[in-house]
Amino acid sequence: MGNRVAIVGIGHSKFGKRNDVSLNELAWEAIKAALDDSGLSQKDISFMSVGNFGYWSEEILPAVTVAEYAGIKCGSLRTEAACSSGSAALKIAYDHITSGSGKIAMAMGLEKMYNSPNSTIIELIGRAGNYFWEFENFGLTFPGYYALYATRYLHDFGYSEEDLCEAPVKAHHYGSKNKYAQFQKEITVEECMKSKYVARPLKIYDSSPITDGAAAVILASEDIARKINDTPVYIKGLGNATGSSYLGKRDDFTGLEAGRRAAEIAYKSAGISDPKNSFDLLEVHDCFSIAEVMAYEDLGIASKGKGLNMLKEHQTYHDGKFPVNPDGGLKAKGHPIGATGISQAVEITKQLRNEADPGRQVSINRGMALQHNIGGTGHYAYVTIYSRGD
Amino acid sequence: MHMLPYTQEVIRLYKEGIFFDARNLELKYQMPVKRIEKFFEGLEKGKIFATRCNNCGELYFPPQMDCPVCRNNDMSWEEVSGNAKLETYTIIETTPTSFQKYGSYVIAIGLLESGVRVLSWLRIDDFTKIKIGMNIVLKTEKNDDGGYTYIFEAP
Numbered sequence: 001m002g003n004r005v006a007i008v009g010i011g012h013s014k015f016g017k018r019n020d021v022s023l024n025e026l027a028w029e030a031i032k033a034a035l036d037d038s039g040l041s042q043k044d045i046s047f048m049s050v051g052n053f054g055y056w057s058e059e060i061l062p063a064v065t066v067a068e069y070a071g072i073k074c075g076s077l078r079t080e081a082a083c084s085s086g087s088a089a090l091k092i093a094y095d096h097i098t099s100g101s102g103k104i105a106m107a108m109g110l111e112k113m114y115n116s117p118n119s120t121i122i123e124l125i126g127r128a129g130n131y132f133w134e135f136e137n138f139g140l141t142f143p144g145y146y147a148l149y150a151t152r153y154l155h156d157f158g159y160s161e162e163d164l165c166e167a168p169v170k171a172h173h174y175g176s177k178n179k180y181a182q183f184q185k186e187i188t189v190e191e192c193m194k195s196k197y198v199a200r201p202l203k204i205y206d207s208s209p210i211t212d213g214a215a216a217v218i219l220a221s222e223d224i225a226r227k228i229n230d231t232p233v234y235i236k237g238l239g240n241a242t243g244s245s246y247l248g249k250r251d252d253f254t255g256l257e258a259g260r261r262a263a264e265i266a267y268k269s270a271g272i273s274d275p276k277n278s279f280d281l282l283e284v285h286d287c288f289s290i291a292e293v294m295a296y297e298d299l300g301i302a303s304k305g306k307g308l309n310m311l312k313e314h315q316t317y318h319d320g321k322f323p324v325n326p327d328g329g330l331k332a333k334g335h336p337i338g339a340t341g342i343s344q345a346v347e348i349t350k351q352l353r354n355e356a357d358p359g360r361q362v363s364i365n366r367g368m369a370l371q372h373n374i375g376g377t378g379h380y381a382y383v384t385i386y387s388r389g390d
Numbered sequence: 391m392h393m394l395p396y397t398q399e400v401i402r403l404y405k406e407g408i409f410f411d412a413r414n415l416e417l418k419y420q421m422p423v424k425r426i427e428k429f430f431e432g433l434e435k436g437k438i439f440a441t442r443c444n445n446c447g448e449l450y451f452p453p454q455m456d457c458p459v460c461r462n463n464d465m466s467w468e469e470v471s472g473n474a475k476l477e478t479y480t481i482i483e484t485t486p487t488s489f490q491k492y493g494s495y496v497i498a499i500g501l502l503e504s505g506v507r508v509l510s511w512l513r514i515d516d517f518t519k520i521k522i523g524m525n526i527v528l529k530t531e532k533n534d535d536g537g538y539t540y541i542f543e544a545p
Contacts, residue, residue: 019406019407058411120487122487123487123488126486132452133452133509135486138497138509138510138511139482139489139492140509141482141486143484144480144482147480148478148479148480148497148499149478150480151478151480152477152478152522155522196483196484197483197484198483198484199480199482199484200481246452246509247499247507247509248451248499248507248508249507250507253478
C-alpha cells in the first residue's frame with residue numbers, strides 16, 4: 001500500500017469543568033498519556049498540530065505554550081476549523097507523514113472554555129458563521145443555527161420534540177459508562193422535555209455543554225507503525241468540505257450539504273461503496289440532537305427523513321445495527337471545541353483495539369469505523385475513515 | 391504589576407485556585423463597508439438591494455462587489471421585492487449578552503421572489519401562528535438605536 005498512516009498512541013483528559021488545571025496542564029494530561037501509550041518520546045515527534053478555537057482562553061499561541069510545557073521542540077501550528085479544529089489538526093499531521101516530511105507526528109486538540117464566563121462564550125460562539133449578516137445585526141446564537149435545521153426537519157418529516165430527546169437519552173446512557181465524560185448520569189425523555197428552551201425547538205438537553213478538555217493522538221507511517229504499537233489503527237480515507245458561511249446561501253435545512261460532500265469524498269478515498277455495511281461504529285458530531293440525526297442521513301446510514309426513526313428504534317446503541325457514539329458523544333462526553341475531533345479519533349482507536357469500557361465496547365467484526373466532525377453548522381465538514389488493517 | 395491578589399473578587403477566586411486576569415481586552419471591530427454603501431443608503435429609502443453580475447447574471451445577497459465566477463467587479467445594484475416564503479425559523483430564548491434588551495426574538499430564513507434567501511428577524515405577535523411556507527414580507531425600518539435594518543413581517 002505504500003505510505004499509509006496509523007494511530008500508534010492515544011491520550012485523553014477527563015472532560016468537564018476543569019478549573020483544577022491550566023491550559024498547558026490540561027494539554028499535558030493528554031500528551032503524556034499518548035506518549036505513554038505509544039512508548040515514544042518527545043524527540044521522536046517531527047511535527048505537532050494543535051486544534052484549538054481559543055478566544056475564551058488567554059493564550060493566543062497555544063501550540064507554542066503547550067509544546068514548551070510538554071517538552072516538544074519540533075515544528076508546530078494551531079489549526080482552526082471551528083468545532084472540527086481537531087480533525088483539521090489530524091489532517092495536517094497526516095499530510096506531514098504522507099508527504100514524506102516526517103515519520104511520526106502528533107495531532108492534539110485542546111479547549112479551555114471555562115476560562116471565560118458563560119455570557120462571553122455564548123457571545124463568541126454565536127459568531128461562528130457569517131459575523132456581520134447574522135450575528136451583528138440579528139443575534140443568531142449557535143443553538144439558533146441548529147434550531148433552524150431542527151424546525152424544518154421536524155416539520156418536513158412529522159417528528160416531535162419528544163422524538164428528538166431520544167438523542168440525549170442515548171448520549172447520557174453512554175456518558176454514564178465513560179469515566180472521561182462530563183455527564184455521568186442517565187436522563188429520561190421527560191427530563192429532556194422539561195429542560196429550558198435555548199432556541200426553539202431545541203432545549204438545554206438537546207445541546208452539548210461548555211467543556212474543558214484535551215485529547216492527543218500520535219501518528220506514524222506504515223513502515224514503522226507496527227514496531228511502535230501491535231494494534232495500529234490506519235487512516236483509510238479522508239474527506240473534507242466547506243459550506244456557505246451565510247445560511248441564506250443554502251437551499252436545504254434538513255441536512256448539511258458540506259457533510260454529505262465530505263462523506264462522498266471520504267468514501268471514494270477509502271473505496272467504500274456501501275456505507276450501511278462497512279463500519280463497526282461511527283463517531284458523529286452530535287453538538288445538538290438534530291445534528292446527530294442529520295449525520296445519519298448525510299453519511300448515508302439512514303435514508304432521508306428516517307434518521308430520527310433509527311434513533312427511536314435504538315438501532316444506533318452499541319449493540320444495535322449501527323453503533324454511534326458509544327462514548328456519550330459531544331452531548332454527554334462534552335464538547336471542548338478544538339479537542340472534539342481528536343477525542344473522536346481516540347475513541348475509535350480504543351474501540352477498534354477492543355479496549356473500551358464494558359457496556360459500551362462495540363463488537364468489532366469489520367475492523368472499520370467512521371468519524372464525522374462538523375465545524376459550525378456544516379461550515380466545515382471532516383469525515384475520516386479508520387481501519388484496523390487486519 | 392499584579393502578581394498577588396489585590397481586590398475582594400480576585401482574592402475570592404484566588405482562594406478557589408483561579409488567577410483572575412487583571413488586563414481588559416475590549417473587542418469592537420471596524421468593518422469596511424465602503425464598496426457596499428449603496429445597500430445601507432437603500433435601507434434609509436425603504437429599499438433592499440442585492441447585487442447582480444453584469445456578465446453571468448448571478449444575483450448576490452448579501453451584496454458583494456466582486457463576482458468570483460467571472461473574476462470581475464462589473465456589478466449592478468438591483469432592488470429586490472420583499473415578498474417571500476418562510477423556509478424555517480427559530481425563537482432565540484437564550485440570547486447573547488449584547489442582545490438581552492430585546493427579550494426573545496424570532497430568526498427566520500425567507501426565500502424571496504427573486505430567488506435569494508435572507509436571514510432576518512420575523513415580527514409576529516403570536517409565535518404559534520408561524521408556519522413553514524407562509525407568506526412573509528421583508529421590509530426596512532428604523533430601529534431604536536436610530537440605525538436602519540430589515541425585518542420580515544407576517545401580513
